[in-house]
Amino acid sequence: xxxxxxxxxxxxxxxxxxxxxxxxxxxxxxxxxxxxxxxxxxxxxxxxxxxxxxxxxxxxxxxxxxxxxxxxxxxxxxxxxxxxxxxxxxxxxxxxxxxxxxxxxxxxxxxxxxxxxxxxxxxxxxxxxxxxxxxxxxxxxxxxxxxxxxxxxxxxxxxxxxxxxxxxxxxxxxxxxxxxxxxxxxxxxxxxxxxxxxxxxxxxxxxxxxxxxxxxxxxxxxxxxxxxxxxxxxxxxxxxxxxxxxxxxxxxxxxxxxxxxxxxxxxxxxxxxxxxxxxxxxxxxxxxxxxxxxxxxxxxxxxxxxxxxxxxxxxxxxxxxxxxxxxxxxxxxxxxxxxxxxxxxxxxxxxxxxxxxxxxxxxxxxxxxxxxxxxxxxxxxxxxxxxxxxxxxxxxxxxxxxxxxxxxxxxxxxxxxxxxxxxxxxxxxxxxxxxxxxxxxxxxxxxxxxxxxxxxxxxxxxxxxxxxxxxxxxxxxxxxxxxxxxxxxxxxxxxxxxxxxxxxxxxxxxxxxxxxxxxxxxxxxxxxxxxxxxxxxxxxxxxxxxxxxxxxxxxxxxxxxxxxxxxxxxxxxxxxxxxxxxxxxxxxxxxxxxxxxxxxxxxxxxxxxxxxxxxxxxxxxxxxxxxxxxxxxxxxxxxxxxxxxxxxxxxxxxx
Amino acid sequence: xxxxxxxxxxxxxxxxxxxxxxxxxxxxxxxxxxxxxxxxxxxxxxxxxxxxxxxxxxxxxxxxxxxxxxxxxxxxxxxxxxxxxxxxxxxxxxxxxxxxxxxxxxxxxxxxxxxxxxxxxxxxxxxxxxxxxxxxxxxxxxxxxxxxxxxxxxxxxxxxxxxxxxxxxxxxxxxxxxxxxxxxxxxxxxxxxxxxxxxxxxxxxxxxxxxxxxxxx
Numbered sequence: 109x110x111x112x113x114x115x116x117x118x119x120x121x122x123x124x125x126x127x128x129x130x131x132x133x134x135x136x137x138x139x140x141x142x143x144x145x146x147x148x149x150x151x152x153x154x155x156x157x158x159x160x161x162x163x164x165x166x167x168x169x170x171x172x173x174x175x176x177x178x179x180x181x182x183x184x185x186x187x188x189x190x191x192x193x194x195x196x197x198x199x200x201x202x203x204x205x206x207x208x209x210x211x212x213x214x215x216x217x218x219x220x221x222x223x224x225x226x227x228x229x230x231x232x233x234x235x236x237x238x239x240x241x242x243x244x245x246x247x248x249x250x251x252x253x254x255x256x257x258x259x260x261x262x263x264x265x266x267x268x269x270x271x272x273x274x275x276x277x278x279x280x281x282x283x284x285x286x287x288x289x290x291x292x293x294x295x296x297x298x299x300x301x302x303x304x305x306x307x308x309x310x311x312x313x314x315x316x317x318x319x320x321x322x323x324x325x326x327x328x329x330x331x332x333x334x335x336x337x338x339x340x341x342x343x344x345x346x347x348x349x350x351x352x353x354x355x356x357x358x359x360x361x362x363x364x365x366x367x368x369x370x371x372x373x374x375x376x377x378x379x380x381x382x383x384x385x386x387x388x389x390x391x392x393x394x395x396x397x398x399x400x401x402x403x404x405x406x407x408x409x410x411x412x413x414x415x416x417x418x419x420x421x422x423x424x425x426x427x428x429x430x431x432x433x434x435x436x437x438x439x440x441x442x443x444x445x446x447x448x449x450x451x452x453x454x455x456x457x458x459x460x461x462x463x464x465x466x467x468x469x470x471x472x473x474x475x476x477x478x479x480x481x482x483x484x485x486x487x488x489x490x491x492x493x494x495x496x497x498x499x500x501x502x503x504x505x506x507x508x509x510x511x512x513x514x515x516x517x518x519x520x521x522x523x524x525x526x527x528x529x530x531x532x533x534x535x536x537x538x539x540x541x542x543x544x545x546x547x548x549x550x551x552x553x554x555x556x557x558x559x560x561x562x563x564x565x566x567x568x569x570x571x572x573x574x575x576x577x578x579x580x581x582x583x584x585x586x587x588x589x590x591x592x593x594x595x596x597x598x599x600x601x602x603x604x605x606x607x608x609x610x611x612x613x614x615x616x617x618x619x620x621x622x623x624x625x626x627x628x629x630x631x632x633x634x635x636x637x638x639x640x641x642x643x644x645x646x647x648x649x650x651x652x653x654x655x656x657x658x659x660x661x662x663x664x665x666x667x668x669x670x671x672x673x674x675x676x677x678x679x680x681x682x683x684x685x686x687x688x689x690x691x692x693x694x695x696x697x698x699x700x701x702x703x704x705x706x707x708x709x710x711x712x713x714x715x716x717x718x719x720x721x722x723x724x725x726x727x728x729x730x731x732x733x734x735x736x737x738x739x740x741x742x743x744x745x746x747x748x749x750x751x752x753x754x755x756x757x758x759x760x761x762x763x
Numbered sequence: 764x765x766x767x768x769x770x771x772x773x774x775x776x777x778x779x780x781x782x783x784x785x786x787x788x789x790x791x792x793x794x795x796x797x798x799x800x801x802x803x804x805x806x807x808x809x810x811x812x813x814x815x816x817x818x819x820x821x822x823x824x825x826x827x828x829x830x831x832x833x834x835x836x837x838x839x840x841x842x843x844x845x846x847x848x849x850x851x852x853x854x855x856x857x858x859x860x861x862x863x864x865x866x867x868x869x870x871x872x873x874x875x876x877x878x879x880x881x882x883x884x885x886x887x888x889x890x891x892x893x894x895x896x897x898x899x900x901x902x903x904x905x906x907x908x909x910x911x912x913x914x915x916x917x918x919x920x921x922x923x924x925x926x927x928x929x930x931x932x933x934x935x936x937x938x939x940x941x942x943x944x945x946x947x948x949x950x951x952x953x954x955x956x957x958x959x960x961x962x963x964x965x966x967x968x969x970x971x972x973x974x975x976x977x978x979x980x
Contacts, residue, residue: 245798314805322798348805352812360820360917369906369913370829371820377827377910382820732931739935739952742943 122272125206132269161698163247164656168254169232170551173544175258176226179217180618182265186214188615191575195608197596207592208275209294213268215278219394220302221261223532224309226540227401228257231316231340233551237647237654238334240325240663245318247696248744253308253315255706260305263713267297271718274298277590279387280361282372282380287365293717299362300713306355307709313347316340325646327665331425334645334669335411335418338425339404342432346393346400349436354390357383366719381446388439396435398532400428402539403470406492409542410474412641413489414481417669420473427466434463444512445519453512460510464503471496486641487561491542494569498534502527505580520590523583526576533572541621549635553652556628564620571613578603578610644672649683651760657693657748660685660757684762690754692747699744705734788867789950796951803955807962810925814966817921818973821914825978829909834978837904841895845975848891849967852926855884856964863957871945874953878937881960885930892923915974922970925963932956 122128146152159167189210193202202210236244244250267273274294276285285295320341324333333341360371361383370376372383411418418424440448440456474496483489505527509515518524549555582603587594594600639648646663647654649671663683667673674680712727738744757763790796825834838845862877896916899905906916936952943949 246802310809314802314809317805318798318802322801348809349812352809353816356813356816356820363906363913363917367906369917370910371824371913371917373910375829376831376908377824377829378913379824379827379910382823386816386820736935740939 120270122269127206128269135269156700157698160703161700163243163251163696163698163702165232165236165244165247165250166551166653166656168250169229171254172225172229172232172257173551175261176222176229176540179222179225179261183214183217183222184615184618186210186217188611190214191608191611193592194594194604196605197594197598197601199593202592204592205275208277208590209268209273211590212274212277212280212298213264216264216274216298216302217261218532219278219398220305221257221264223398223536223540224305225257225261226536227343227398228253228312230336230401230405230540230543230547231312233547234647235316235319235337235340236323237550237650237658238337238645239320239323239328240646240659240665241319241323242658242662242693242695244315245323246315248699248702248738249311249315251699251702252705253312255702256308256311256709257305259706259710259713260301260303260308263304263710263717264297264301267294267301271297279384279391281387282361282364282383283374283378285361285365286373287368288373296362296365296717296719299358299365300717303355303358303362304709304713306351306358309347310351310355313344313351317344317348320344325659325663325665328670331422332665332668332670335407335421335424335428336401336404336645338428339400339407342428343397343400346397346432346435350390350393350397353386357386357390360386362716366716381443384443384446385439388442389436392439392442393435395531396431398536399539400431402536402543403428405539405543405546406474406495407470408645409488409492409546410477411669412546412643413484413486413492414478415484415642416477416481417644417672418473419476419479420469421668423469424473427469430466431463434459434466438463441510441512441515444515450512457510457512461507464507467503471499486545487556487558487565488542488546488641490562490565491538491545494565495534495538495542498530498538498572502530502534506531518583520588521583522579522587522589525589526579526583529576529579546641547647549640550638550647550650550652550654554628554632554634555640556624557631557633560620560624560627564617564624566617567613567620568617571610571615571617573610574613575607575610578607582607639671644669646671646683649674649680651762655753655756655760657695657753660693660753660762661689685757687754687763690750690757692750693753694745694747696745697743699738701734701737705731708734789869789945789947790866790954793947793951796947799951800955800958803958807958810962814918814921814969817914817918818969821918821974824910824914825974827910829911831909831912832902832904834911834915834974835980837899838975838978841898842979844891844895844898845971848888848895849971851884851888851891852964852967855881855888856961858884859957859960863954866945866950866953869945871940874945875937875940878933878940878953882930882933882937885926885933885960889923889926889930892919892926896920919970919974922963922966925966929956929960929963933960 121132146155159171162168189202190207193199193207232244232250236242271293274280274297276290276295276298280295280298284290320333320337360369363369364371364373364378370378372378372380374380407418407424437459438456440446440452441460444453444456474492485493505523509518509524509527545556545561582600585598585600585603587598587600594604635652638651640652641648646665649663650658663670671680671683674683708727708730710727711730712724715721715723715725715727754763790800828834858877858881862874862881865873865877904912906913933956936949936956939952940949
C-alpha cells in the first residue's frame with residue numbers, strides 16, 4: 109500500500125532529476141515568498157481589485173508584458189541548457205530524454221507563451237490609445253483572453269514537475285506523438301495548454317478586429333490609421349483564419365490519444381501527413397502573426413526618431429495586407445520532402461519567395477524614412493537599426509530554404525535552426541524590445557534609463573551573431589537539429605563551442621535588461637510630459653499613464669500623424685478636454701468571472717491531461733456556468749460621472 | 764467602450780417608417796448592439812474555418828475504411844434517418860427566421876412561440892442523431908474502427924455539439940425574454956443566437972452533401 113502510493117506519487121510528481129528537484133524547491137520558495145509578501149504588505153485585496161478582476165486594456169497589457177518577460181526567461185534557460193549540452197562532444201549534462209523535453213518546451217514557450225503575449229501586450233497597450241477609443245470593443249472578453257493565455261501557460265509549465273514535459277518537438281508530429289509511441293502525460297499537456305491559450309488568441313483576434321473597425325475616433329479613416337494599428341489589423345485577420353486550424357489539429361490528435369481514434373496513426377487508415385499540413389497551415393502564418401506587429405512597431409519608431417513622416421505609407425499598408433494574404437499560401441515549404449511532387453513544391457517555392465517582395469518594400473521604406481531624417485539614437489531606434497541587417501540575412505537564407513531542390517539539402521539541419529532564429533529573434537524579439545522601450549513611459553509613467561539598456565543591446569547583438577552564424581555552417585556540415593550530442597570526429601566541436609559562448613552573451617544581455625528595469629524602478633524619473641519622444645500619434649497626446657477612461661473627450665481626427673500635425677500647428681491644447689464638453693463616461697465594471705473561467709479551463713485541462721474525464725467535464729461545466737452568469741448579468745457596466753472626470757483631468761493638469 | 768445605448772441611435776438612410784430599415788431594428792438600435800453583432804460575425808468566420816478544416820480532414824480520409832464499414836455500407840440503410848434529421852434542422856432554421864421576423868414586428872409573444880418550436884425541432888434533430896450514432900455503434904462501427912469513422916464521428920459530432928450548445932444558449936435567451944421582456948439587449952442576444960442557428964443549418968447542408976449524399980452515391 110505504502111509502496112504503491114510512493115510509486116504513484118513518483119510518477120505524478122517527477123522525481124529523481126536534481127534539476128527538477130531544484131525547480132520544485134524554487135517553485136515552493138517563490139510561491140511562499142509571494143504569499144508572504146502579499147500577506148505582510150496586506151496586498152491581497154489590492155491584487156484582486158486592481159489586477160485579477162480588471163477589464164482595463166492598459167492593465168491587461170502590463171500583465172501580458174510581465175508574463176512575456178517571465179516566459180522569455182524560462183525559454184532562455186532552456187536554450188542555455190541545450191547550448192551547454194552541445195558545447196563539447198559527448199557531454200553528459202542532460203540525458204537524451206531530458207534534452208528532448210527541453211527543446212520541446214523551448215520552442216513551444218518561445219513561440220506561444222513568449223512571442224504571443226508580447227505582441228498582445230503591445231496590442232493592448234497601444235491600439236485603443238492610437239485610434240482614440242476608450243477601450244477595446246469587448247473589454248470583458250479581453251480579460252477572458254488574458255486568463256486563458258495565463259492558465260494555458262501555467263498548465264504547460266507545471267508539466268516540468270508534475271507528470272513530465274512533452275518531448276516530441278514543438279511541432280509535435282504524429283505518429284511519434286501517438287499514445288503508442290509516446291505514452292505518459294507530457295504530450296497531453298502540450299495539446300491542452302495550446303488549445304486553451306488558442307481559444308484566448310482567437311478571441312483577441314476578433315476583439316481587436318472589432319475594435320479597429322468599429323471604435324476609431326471620428327475622422328480617422330482607414331488610410332489615416334497609424335501603421336502599428338494597421339499591422340494589428342493584418343495580424344488579427346491572420347489569427348482569425350489560421351488559429352481555428354491549429355485548434356482542430358490539436359483536438360484531432362487529442363482525440364487519437366484519449367479516445368483511440370485513427371486520424372494520424374499508422375494503422376487503420378490514419379494519415380500523419382494530414383497533421384503536418386494542418387499544423388503548418390497555422391504554423392507558417394504564425395510567423396507573420398508574430399512579425400507583423402513588430403513591423404508596425406518599426407514603422408512607428410523609425411518615423412518618430414527620424415522626425416519624419418513614414419516614407420510610402422500606402423505601400424506600407426499594401427505590403428501588410430499582401431503579407432497577410434500570401435503568408436497563408438506557403439505552408440508546404442516546411443516539408444518539401446513530404447513527396448508531394450514537383451508541381452506542388454514549385455507552387456509553394458514561388459509563393460514563399462513572393463513574400464520577400466512586400467517585406468522588401470517595407471525595409472526600403474524604413475531606410476527611406478531615415479534618409480535625411482533627424483535621427484536620435486535612443487534605445488528603441490537602436491534595436492530597429494540592429495534589426496535591419498539581421499532581417500536582411502534572415503531573408504537571404506530564407507530564399508535558400510524556399511527553393512525546393514536546395515531545401516532537400518538543408519531540411520531539418522542547423523542551417524534551418526539558424527535561419528528561423530535569425531528571423532524570429534531579429535524580427536520579432538528586436539521589434540518587441542523596441543516597442544517595449546518605446547511605449548514603456550506610456551504604460552508605466554516613467555522612462556527606462558539607458559544605462560544598462562545599452563549594455564543589453566551590445567551583449568545581445570554581438571551574442572546573437574556569435575551564436576547563430578556558426579550554426580549556418582554547422583548545418584552545411586551536416587549537423588542535424590534536435591541532436592543531443594555528437595562525437596569529436598564530426599569536427600563540429602569548435603563551431604558548437606563558439607555558438608554556446610554566443611548564447612551566454614545573449615543571456616547576459618537579458619540580465620542587463622532585467623537590471624535596467626530594476627534600476628529604473630529604484631531611480632524612477634517620472635515622465636510628466638506624456639510625450640517624452642516627440643511622438644506623432646494620438647497616444648502621446650495623453651498623460652502617462654493615461655486615466656482609465658483614456659480620453660475624457662473623444663478627439664476629432666483630421667490628419668495621418670494627428671498629434672504631430674497639431675504640435676506643428678501649435679494646436680496641441682485643442683486635444684485637451686474643455687470642461688463643458690465632458691459628459692458621463694460609460695465603462696465596463698470589473699469582474700472576477702474571467703479569472704474564474706480561466707481557473708475552470710485549467711481544471712478541465714489538467715483533468716483531461718491525466719485522462720480523468722470526470723474532472724475535465726467538471727471544469728467545462730464550470731466554464732458554462734461562467735458564460736451563463738455573464739449572460740444573465742443585467743448591469744455589466746456603469747457610468748463615471750462627469751464631475752469625477754473633471755476632477756481627474758484637473759489633477760492631471762489638463763483642464 | 765460602448766456609448767450608452769439610449770444615447771446613440773444608429774439611424775441610416777432610407778425610409779425610417781419601414782420595418783426593414785436598420786435604424787428601426789431593435790438589435791441595431793445601439794452602438795453596443797452593432798459592435799457585438801459585428802464581433803459575432805467575426806466569430807462565425809473562425810467557426811467556418813473550424814468546420815472547413817474538419818471537412819478537409821474528412822475528405823482526405825473518408826475512403827480509409829481499414830476493412831471496416833464504408834460510407835456507402837453505413838448510410839445506405841439509413842437514408843430515411845438522415846433525411847428526417849435534415850428536415851427537422853432545415854425547418855428549425857425557417858422557424859427561427861419567423862421568430863426574427865416577429866421580433867422585428869415587435870410581437871414578443873409570437874417571438875417566444877417560434878423560439879419554442881425552433882427548440883423542439885432542434886431537440887428532435889439531436890434525438891435522431893443520437894439514435895443514428897447509437898445504431899452505428901451497436902453494429903460495431905465505432906470511432907476506433909477506422910480513420911473514416913474517426914472523421915465521421917468527429918465532423919458530425921462537432922456539429923451535434925454545436926447544436927446542443929445552441930439549444931442551451933437559446934433556452935437561456937428565451938428565459939431572459941420572459942424575464943426582462945423584449946428590449947435592445949434581449950433583441951441583440953436573440954438576433955445573435957439566431958445567426959448561430961442559421962450557421963449550423965448551413966453547415967448541416969454541407970454535411971448532408973459531403974458526408975451522406977456522397978456516401979450513398
